Amino acid sequence: MRTDRSTSLADLGLTARGGREAEVTGLAIDxxxxxxxxxxxxxxxxxxHGGEFIQYALRQGAGAVLTDPEGAEIAADVLEGADAAxxxxxxxxxxxxxxxxxxxxxxxxxxxxxxxxxxxxxxASFCRQIWQALGHEAVNVGTTGVEGDYTLPLRHTTPDAxxxxxxxxxxxxxxxxxxxxxxxxxxxxxxRLDGVALSAAGFTNLSxxxxxxxxxxxxxxxxxxxxxxxxxxxxxxxxxxLDDAYGAEIAGRAAARGQEVIGIGRxxxxxxxxxxxRFDATGQELRFNWEGxxxxxxxxxxxxxxxxxxxxxxxxxxxxxxxxxxxxxxLPKLRTVRGRMxxxxxxxxxxxxxxxxxxxxxxxATAIQALRPHVMGRIVAIVGAGGDRDRGKRPLMGRAAxxxxxxxxxxxxxxxxxxxxxxxxxxxxxxxxxxxxxxxxEVADRAEAILRGVDALGPGDALLICGKGHExxxxxxxxxxxxxxxxQASIAVAALEGRA
Numbered sequence: 001m002r003t004d005r006s007t008s009l010a011d012l013g014l015t016a017r018g019g020r021e022a023e024v025t026g027l028a029i030d031x032x033x034x035x036x037x038x039x040x041x042x043x044x045x046x047x048x049h050g051g052e053f054i055q056y057a058l059r060q061g062a063g064a065v066l067t068d069p070e071g072a073e074i075a076a077d078v079l080e081g082a083d084a085a086x087x088x089x090x091x092x093x094x095x096x097x098x099x100x101x102x103x104x105x106x107x108x109x110x111x112x113x114x115x116x117x118x119x120x121x122x123x124a125s126f127c128r129q130i131w132q133a134l135g136h137e138a139v140n141v142g143t144t145g146v147e148g149d150y151t152l153p154l155r156h157t158t159p160d161a162x163x164x165x166x167x168x169x170x171x172x173x174x175x176x177x178x179x180x181x182x183x184x185x186x187x188x189x190x191x192r193l194d195g196v197a198l199s200a201a202g203f204t205n206l207s208x209x210x211x212x213x214x215x216x217x218x219x220x221x222x223x224x225x226x227x228x229x230x231x232x233x234x235x236x237x238x239x240x241x242l243d244d245a246y247g248a249e250i251a252g253r254a255a256a257r258g259q260e261v262i263g264i265g266r267x268x269x270x271x272x273x274x275x276x277x278r279f280d281a282t283g284q285e286l287r288f289n290w291e292g293x294x295x296x297x298x299x300x301x302x303x304x305x306x307x308x309x310x311x312x313x314x315x316x317x318x319x320x321x322x323x324x325x326x327x328x329x330x331l332p333k334l335r336t337v338r339g340r341m342x343x344x345x346x347x348x349x350x351x352x353x354x355x356x357x358x359x360x361x362x363x364x365a366t367a368i369q370a371l372r373p374h375v376m377g378r379i380v381a382i383v384g385a386g387g388d389r390d391r392g393k394r395p396l397m398g399r400a401a402x403x404x405x406x407x408x409x410x411x412x413x414x415x416x417x418x419x420x421x422x423x424x425x426x427x428x429x430x431x432x433x434x435x436x437x438x439x440x441x442e443v444a445d446r447a448e449a450i451l452r453g454v455d456a457l458g459p460g461d462a463l464l465i466c467g468k469g470h471e472x473x474x475x476x477x478x479x480x481x482x483x484x485x486x487x488q489a490s491i492a493v494a495a496l497e498g499r500a
Contacts, residue, residue, distance in 0.1 A: 099195075
């Protein structure tokens with residue numbers, strides 16, 4: 001946290017109770033990080049309200065407290081005699097995010113954000129790659145941290161407001177002029193992106209995920225809507241996948257507000273309309289229309305869904321001010337994101353092993369179906385499900401794999417605090433509903449599962465390892481053990497081919 005300067009509450013867009021003014025020396029959401037004169041934000045949480053920690057922040061010397069009426073009630077006794085200014089807000093998380101934007105004071109001049117269940121990381125990375133090809137200093141921010149011409153590790157897809165605005169300010173100070181962000185439903189619901197100035201915002205798709213957090217699919221969608229109807233300025237451009245019903249709704253609502261909309265997909269009304277694809281072992285050819293004019297290009301990307309991701313990224317960059325023809329010229333240079341339909345290893349017989357982050361039923365089905373046109377033989381899929389997350393999707397994950405793959409190996413993902421055997425059993429139950437039980441295998445150890453999957457590959461076959469993508473650890477209990485699916489696939493191939 002910055003403690004080398006101070007600013008007034010008014011300069012941070014905040015008004016204290018009774019009109020009291022205070023000089024703030026920094027912002028904190030963790031009471032342990034509070035130092036003399038800082039503003040402590042006591043936010044409502046899923047398990048405990050931050051108001052419980054106001055007493056500790058005051059002991060640390062907090063000069064101001066931002067919270068909601070519930071937080072103030074929780075800490076009423078300690079606040080009564082405190083010197084700290086009290087800022088009350090019905091939405092303290094949003095107030096904090098806007099204050100953080102003012103406190104850190106800088107961000108890349110051109111910013112876009114993308115939300116949806118699947119494809120966010122690829123779209124954000126493709127935006128960054130397009131900008132770089134056009135000569136801009138650019139980054140993408142999300143699941144893989146801050147990547148590009150400035151790098152920084154992050155713990156969450158959409159980090160807390162203080163971390164996010166600090167990272168954006170640091171990137172801007174380092175010369176970054178363009179940035180593409182992933183906007184998670186959690187981050188949007190918790191107002192972490194508020195205060196970010198966006199030129200355009202995009203929507204990929206919506207399918208079941210995070211129902212351990214959101215009450216139902218509509219609540220999940222409403223969280224996503226916040227990107228377009230709260231964070232994006234009314235002058236900003238909305239880019240939506242019209243092939244998804246939720247995307248069509250977003251486009252319709254944006255058009256009704258008078259915003260510019262760029263639709264992508266196969267729908268007749270799409271400005272960036274996908275017309276045809278032709279697949280081969282290393283990529284695909286894409287024919288598309290931009291505002292009615294036909295174009296052809298080759299993408300060195302595996303998976304039919306990547307065409308939609310590329311279209312969305314291109315439209316976001318166009319919406320943020322670049323010339324369409326200049327953008328289209330960069331698309332053949334795009335390369336896959338680590339852990340997203342990534343070629344991890346190839347056997348001597350030509351069979352390939354791919355790693356993908358598919359961790360929802362829809363993503364598993366989509367990934368296998370997208371790989372199919374590139375594969376002459378069978379597809380072997382490895383699938384699992386994480387612990388302490390949406391339990392309802394576990395059997396659906398297994399069913400999706402069994403319905404679309406020729407052979408399925410069910411294994412552990414990140415069991416966390418749960419019994420991994422029970423998680424695998426739920427996935428197996430779904431898999432039995434989706435296909436012939438003879439093509440199903442359960443292997444608890446993930447490394448062994450990958451070895452067996454690679455060993456099963458004949459000429460023309462492919463292995464798709466679903467679930468962890470770019471991750472380099474496996475969470476068992478409270479411990480994260482080093483584990484990289486792509487590395488394990490390479491080790492398995494080397495061992496089986498005698499290359500080790």
